[in-house]
Amino acid sequence: xxxxxxxxxxxxxxxxxxxxxxxxxxxxxxxxxxxxxxxxxxxxxxxxxxxxxxxxxxxxxxxxxxxxxxxxxxxxxxxxxxxxxxxxxxxxxxxxxxxxxxxxxxxxxxxxxxxxxxxxxxxxxxxxxxxxxxxxxxxxxxxxxxxxxxxxxxxxxxxxxxxxxxxxxxxxxxxxxxxxxxxxxxxxxxxxxxxxxxxxxxxxxxxxxxxxxx
Numbered sequence: 001x002x003x004x005x006x007x008x009x010x011x012x013x014x015x016x017x018x019x020x021x022x023x024x025x026x027x028x029x030x031x032x033x034x035x036x037x038x039x040x041x042x043x044x045x046x047x048x049x050x051x052x053x054x055x056x057x058x059x060x061x062x063x064x065x066x067x068x069x070x071x072x073x074x075x076x077x078x079x080x081x082x083x084x085x086x087x088x089x090x091x092x093x094x095x096x097x098x099x100x101x102x103x104x105x106x107x108x109x110x111x112x113x114x115x116x117x118x119x120x121x122x123x124x125x126x127x128x129x130x131x132x133x134x135x136x137x138x139x140x141x142x143x144x145x146x147x148x149x150x151x152x153x154x155x156x157x158x159x160x161x162x163x164x165x166x167x168x169x170x171x172x173x174x175x176x177x178x179x180x181x182x183x184x185x186x187x188x189x190x191x192x193x194x195x196x197x198x199x200x201x202x203x204x205x206x207x208x209x210x211x212x213x214x
Contacts, residue, residue, distance in 0.1 A: 005087035028209035059116030129168035140180030
């Protein structure tokens, strides 16, 4: 049964563009057949506690004698890793907050990125290698090449580094830009560009969900 892990991190529960796009991905996935299942983890509605012990960065065999994480924290970490392990694909909502990613999403990454467990360290094991993950990022302004914002996006690069380079996952990126064109007056002249960006993101999301779920 093709299984999707759907993560959201936007604090906007009413008008979030990233939630709309991840929801479209999940709906497209489900529409492929009754056997297509989805597990939703809403990192804003049910935020994870910040990593309580640095020992959780490492597999148990790699911890020092003073690193003794709480068993409940270890159980939560195992649960989150199992959710990724059991998924055939992931879709991750990653809106830009102050040029970076929401802290709720960063907390999730800190739990699943574990040296010696999910990341090669003393062995070559890389259990998430090749697993498809679609990062859906929305941003109020534009950060396209040639714009003043170019190079200031601290959402996509760290996610590509962590999920792609380190965990070995197959990363696809979908962005919707200028999402504040209808709210911030100086951006109003770019409303048409914003609509085009959103439409392109919706088309890409549908195509990726269909491709990965087939």
